[in-house]
Amino acid sequence: MAKQAITTREKDYSQWYLDIVKEADLSDYSPVRGCMVIKPTGYAIWEMIQQGLDKRIKDTGHVNAYFPLFIPVSFMTKEAQHVEGFAPEVAVVTHHRLESDGKGGLVPAAPLEEPLVVRPTSEAIIGDSFSRWVQSWRDLPLLINQWANVVRWELRTRPFLRTAEFLWQEGHTAHATHDEAEEETLKILHEVYSDFVENVMAIPVFKGLKTDKEKFAGALRTYAIEAMMQDGKALQAGTSHNLGQNFAKAFEIKFQGQNQNEIEYAWTTSWGVSTRLVGALIMAHSDDDGLVLPPRLAPTQAVIVPIYKTDDEKAATLAAAEQLKAAIGDKARVKIDARDNVTPGFKFNEWEVKGIPVRIEIGPRDVANQTVVLGRRDRPGKEGKRFVSWAELPETLPQLLEEIQAALYERAKAFRDSHVVDVANYTELAAAVETGFARAWWAGSREDEDKIQTELKATIRCIPLDQPGGEGVCVLTGQPATQQVLFARSY
Amino acid sequence: MAKQAITTREKDYSQWYLDIVKEADLSDYSPVRGCMVIKPTGYAIWEMIQQGLDKRIKDTGHVNAYFPLFIPVSFMTKEAQHVEGFAPEVAVVTHHRLESDGKGGLVPAAPLEEPLVVRPTSEAIIGDSFSRWVQSWRDLPLLINQWANVVRWELRTRPFLRTAEFLWQEGHTAHATHDEAEEETLKILHEVYSDFVENVMAIPVFKGLKTDKEKFAGALRTYAIEAMMQDGKALQAGTSHNLGQNFAKAFEIKFQGQNQNEIEYAWTTSWGVSTRLVGALIMAHSDDDGLVLPPRLAPTQAVIVPIYKTDDEKAATLAAAEQLKAAIGDKARVKIDARDNVTPGFKFNEWEVKGIPVRIEIGPRDVANQTVVLGRRDRPGKEGKRFVSWAELPETLPQLLEEIQAALYERAKAFRDSHVVDVANYTELAAAVETGFARAWWAGSREDEDKIQTELKATIRCIPLDQPGGEGVCVLTGQPATQQVLFARSY
Ligand SMILES: [Zn+2]
Ligand SMILES: [Zn+2]
Numbered sequence: 001m002a003k004q005a006i007t008t009r010e011k012d013y014s015q016w017y018l019d020i021v022k023e024a025d026l027s028d029y030s031p032v033r034g035c036m037v038i039k040p041t042g043y044a045i046w047e048m049i050q051q052g053l054d055k056r057i058k059d060t061g062h063v064n065a066y067f068p069l070f071i072p073v074s075f076m077t078k079e080a081q082h083v084e085g086f087a088p089e090v091a092v093v094t095h096h097r098l099e100s101d102g103k104g105g106l107v108p109a110a111p112l113e114e115p116l117v118v119r120p121t122s123e124a125i126i127g128d129s130f131s132r133w134v135q136s137w138r139d140l141p142l143l144i145n146q147w148a149n150v151v152r153w154e155l156r157t158r159p160f161l162r163t164a165e166f167l168w169q170e171g172h173t174a175h176a177t178h179d180e181a182e183e184e185t186l187k188i189l190h191e192v193y194s195d196f197v198e199n200v201m202a203i204p205v206f207k208g209l210k211t212d213k214e215k216f217a218g219a220l221r222t223y224a225i226e227a228m229m230q231d232g233k234a235l236q237a238g239t240s241h242n243l244g245q246n247f248a249k250a251f252e253i254k255f256q257g258q259n260q261n262e263i264e265y266a267w268t269t270s271w272g273v274s275t276r277l278v279g280a281l282i283m284a285h286s287d288d289d290g291l292v293l294p295p296r297l298a299p300t301q302a303v304i305v306p307i308y309k310t311d312d313e314k315a316a317t318l319a320a321a322e323q324l325k326a327a328i329g330d331k332a333r334v335k336i337d338a339r340d341n342v343t344p345g346f347k348f349n350e351w352e353v354k355g356i357p358v359r360i361e362i363g364p365r366d367v368a369n370q371t372v373v374l375g376r377r378d379r380p381g382k383e384g385k386r387f388v389s390w391a392e393l394p395e396t397l398p399q400l401l402e403e404i405q406a407a408l409y410e411r412a413k414a415f416r417d418s419h420v421v422d423v424a425n426y427t428e429l430a431a432a433v434e435t436g437f438a439r440a441w442w443a444g445s446r447e448d449e450d451k452i453q454t455e456l457k458a459t460i461r462c463i464p465l466d467q468p469g470g471e472g473v474c475v476l477t478g479q480p481a482t483q484q485v486l487f488a489r490s491y
Numbered sequence: 492m493a494k495q496a497i498t499t500r501e502k503d504y505s506q507w508y509l510d511i512v513k514e515a516d517l518s519d520y521s522p523v524r525g526c527m528v529i530k531p532t533g534y535a536i537w538e539m540i541q542q543g544l545d546k547r548i549k550d551t552g553h554v555n556a557y558f559p560l561f562i563p564v565s566f567m568t569k570e571a572q573h574v575e576g577f578a579p580e581v582a583v584v585t586h587h588r589l590e591s592d593g594k595g596g597l598v599p600a601a602p603l604e605e606p607l608v609v610r611p612t613s614e615a616i617i618g619d620s621f622s623r624w625v626q627s628w629r630d631l632p633l634l635i636n637q638w639a640n641v642v643r644w645e646l647r648t649r650p651f652l653r654t655a656e657f658l659w660q661e662g663h664t665a666h667a668t669h670d671e672a673e674e675e676t677l678k679i680l681h682e683v684y685s686d687f688v689e690n691v692m693a694i695p696v697f698k699g700l701k702t703d704k705e706k707f708a709g710a711l712r713t714y715a716i717e718a719m720m721q722d723g724k725a726l727q728a729g730t731s732h733n734l735g736q737n738f739a740k741a742f743e744i745k746f747q748g749q750n751q752n753e754i755e756y757a758w759t760t761s762w763g764v765s766t767r768l769v770g771a772l773i774m775a776h777s778d779d780d781g782l783v784l785p786p787r788l789a790p791t792q793a794v795i796v797p798i799y800k801t802d803d804e805k806a807a808t809l810a811a812a813e814q815l816k817a818a819i820g821d822k823a824r825v826k827i828d829a830r831d832n833v834t835p836g837f838k839f840n841e842w843e844v845k846g847i848p849v850r851i852e853i854g855p856r857d858v859a860n861q862t863v864v865l866g867r868r869d870r871p872g873k874e875g876k877r878f879v880s881w882a883e884l885p886e887t888l889p890q891l892l893e894e895i896q897a898a899l900y901e902r903a904k905a906f907r908d909s910h911v912v913d914v915a916n917y918t919e920l921a922a923a924v925e926t927g928f929a930r931a932w933w934a935g936s937r938e939d940e941d942k943i944q945t946e947l948k949a950t951i952r953c954i955p956l957d958q959p960g961g962e963g964v965c966v967l968t969g970q971p972a973t974q975q976v977l978f979a980r981s982y
Pocket of ligand 1: 419
């Protein structure tokens with residue numbers, strides 16, 4: 001087995017992550033600094049994420065649209081905080097032609113009158129459209145989503161977690177009142193993001209509000225879902241912003257109200273999740289043997305591996321495989337691995353590394369007995385094995401997949417809960433963020449957050465929506481505090 | 492009715508097209524020169540195109556992946572014809588930061604060591620990946636597809652037909668032999684592109700080979716599907732390129748052969764269709780009243796419009812609408828237009844302009860009779876109307892939709908066939924391309940093609956795969972010719 005290709009988490013967590021990405025064939029480096037190639041195996045996972053989110057986004061009343069990749073530089077300056085946040089990391093298009101340099105090379109030619117930014121996010125360009133689309137209260141709410149690529153120039157990159165270009169969806173909505181915008185922001189957090197990440201990706205999340213220090217550049221309030229990775233660090237898996245009237249004022253998104261002739265500024269929101277989720281997936285479930293995919297997200301949920309020596313055995317086991325796949329039908333996403341040039345052991349290893357939830361073995365004896373052996377990816381070895389009759393398989397397999405789904409969620413949740421520590425003072429806080437999240441009463445200032453970030457490399461991940469109530473003592477200042485926050489180091 | 496907003500085809504075909512785009516709410520102008528906003532109604536059509544093509548692309552054995560948006564300039568120079576074709580129209584990223592100019596504006600800062608091109612197509616960047624992924628004959632065929640945005644700087648643009656940024660899919664494959672690459676190129680042309688465009692979009696196409704003058708920059712051979720628009724002009728609806736070993740040699744895509752130790756260059760293909768198809772759709776079927784959508788492509792196939800005056804009538808017609816929608820279930824994609832602030836006439840007009848194939852009217856008398864009135868978009872007025880009982884509707888509606896699908900195809904095909912003229916000499920050729928396609932025997936040179944393009948503004952759209960056989964006389968040179976070609980003006 002080629003498992004030695006994967007560094008153990010114990011030995012080097014960061015290298016383990018890169019090894020999983022490589023051995024599970026999820027992405028490849030590219031000759032463009034900071035950009036990755038998403039390989040077919042990785043992209044198939046992203047397609048499952050897209051499908052699951054797209055359905056939830058549409059079920060909550062949104063429609064998809066597409067806006068330009070390029071944003072005129074002058075648009076970026078319209079919202080002051082926004083430009084401050086993004087100007088340092090935008091790719092800038094300055095020319096629209098290449099010409100020969102006379103030495104076999106090419107040089108940029110035909111300078112643009114106004115340089116264009118490659119979108120790092122689309123509030124500015126969509127705000128411009130919204131200013132034309134919104135005229136009256138009848139045009140509201142305007143509920144739009146976009147699937148797109150975005151670029152934020154990063155020097156230190158990691159596949160899926162931090163790349164110069166990444167894929168995402170970005171929702172952009174406009175509403176008549178603050179409260180409707182707030183309701184939308186929270187609906188996305190609950191019904192779209194945490195529902196999908198918890199129920200399909202099997203990753204438990206904390207839902208909470210960001211502090212002013214951590215909120216989106218230009219937002220009134222940012223909500224986020226925060227997941228814990230197996231090294232105890234936090235990964236922000238999705239954000240939902242109530243933008244207040246900031247962008248409406250910057251881009252003149254105005255409407256005539258229902259009951260008066262007054263012109264009002266709209267209230268807008270934006271929200272997004274990205275290919276980062278693939279990184280979250282890897283770090284939430286995988287083990288030292290490779291990727292582990294939750295069944296609901298797995299493009300292939302089970303692989304049938306026929307085991308044979310003779311031609312007769314080959315014919316019999318392959319025929320059985322086809323028959324079983326047909327019997328399962330659309331009850332599960334099943335693939336037959338009929339390759340003839342590699343051994344069953346090689347196949348077992350490959351599907352283990354790639355995280356396929358269930359392996360179905362059929363050998364000649366299984367054909368004789370009309371049984372198969374099911375092996376669970378999440379429980380390697382004998383413990384995860386069971387014999388099932390052909391007749392039962394179409395019923396048993398979907399049940400087993402749901403069992404695995406639940407087990408992965410429970411395992412991730414148990415890990416997370418055992419790595420969240422309630423801390424009462426700075427020493428405990430410093431210790432807790434070494435291995436997980438610290439839950440603390442908090443009444444500090446932005447400067448206090450900066451101090452903790454500098455000293456402990458930890459930030460307030462969120463102010464959880466779920467609060468105990470009552471009052472406590474601030475972990476840093478000792479002042480009375482009315483809310484708890486979660487501190488952690490993060491990706 | 493607001494139909495006067497649409498210029499008639501007779502009066503100004505080009506303005507008619509723009510009016511349809513605007514009135515059917517398909518796209519919007521953007522502040523970025525040459526870039527359009529695809530509005531939700533237009534994007535929903537693109538999503539249907541994506542789904543239909545993606546299924547066919549996967550059914551023929553391909554998998555999706557994603558490659559960087561940016562291509563280092565030095566990569567563009569590796570294939571000589573390729574760079575010649577694309578260098579004049581690429582957007583170039585030269586900086587990765589914006590900084591304050593001290594006067595409230597922003598200027599590009601942090602120049603890149605090597606400028607990056609925004610992909611106009613991805614042969615170069617994918618060729619680089621393929622050079623690493625292909626090592627042995629066992630790695631072949633490599634069958635990849637990508638859904639992406641691309642940028643080709645255009646000064647004269649038209650929504651969907653020609654925009655600086657557009658959305659597309661681009662397939663890229665590598666094979667062990669010339670014949671396998673050729674087979675792939677033709678499989679895509681037949682089983683993916685023409686199957687989809689004819690059977691789902693209801694647009695008849697000519698399948699053929701491009702002349703050397705018209706082929707893709709860097710290809711050995713380019714095949715295309717060519718459709719006729721209602722003004723008699725051609726629209727290239729999809730292309731499939733056999734790239735030979737040109738890109739394999741430029742990007743070092745090499746493999747060890749099965750039967751010898753020799754290292755060989757792979758044979759590659761590429762193929763694509765884009766949001767241009769939405770333009771083709773508009774110009775193939777729509778009329779002076781608005782868009783006409785073929786049912787199989789229509790995101791919404793039928794709209795139920797309740798007609799009422801009193802509250803009781805409203806309750807009764809809406810309840811009937813809900814009941815009928817439930818009875819139809821997934822047999823058709825049906826929407827109820829329950830808006831209270833606009834009249835039924837307004838709704839009829841809106842769905843007509845937006846091209847919904849069937850309108851279902853339910854008034855109080857229909858409720859009493861347990862009937863509905865069905866109206867066909869493709870046959871306005873009394874001719875397209877019929878009464879159907881509630882009991883029959885779930886059966887009748889899907890049948891009617893298929894009837895409309897076939898009728899649209901037949902109508903487009905009859906139009907096309909009556910606008911293809913067999914021409915025997917230059918005078919006939921010149922006349923024919925004024926109103927449609929000219930079919931001619933051809934033995935001319937590339938210079939002869941240039942001459943005809945200059946004089947008649949017509950090009951050889953393709954050498955149809957379907958040839959009569961035998962021999963004829965070249966329409967231009969009078970020399971003996973063994974093949975017929977199609978001349979037309981084109982989008
Ligand atoms: Zn631990
Ligand atoms: Zn005509």
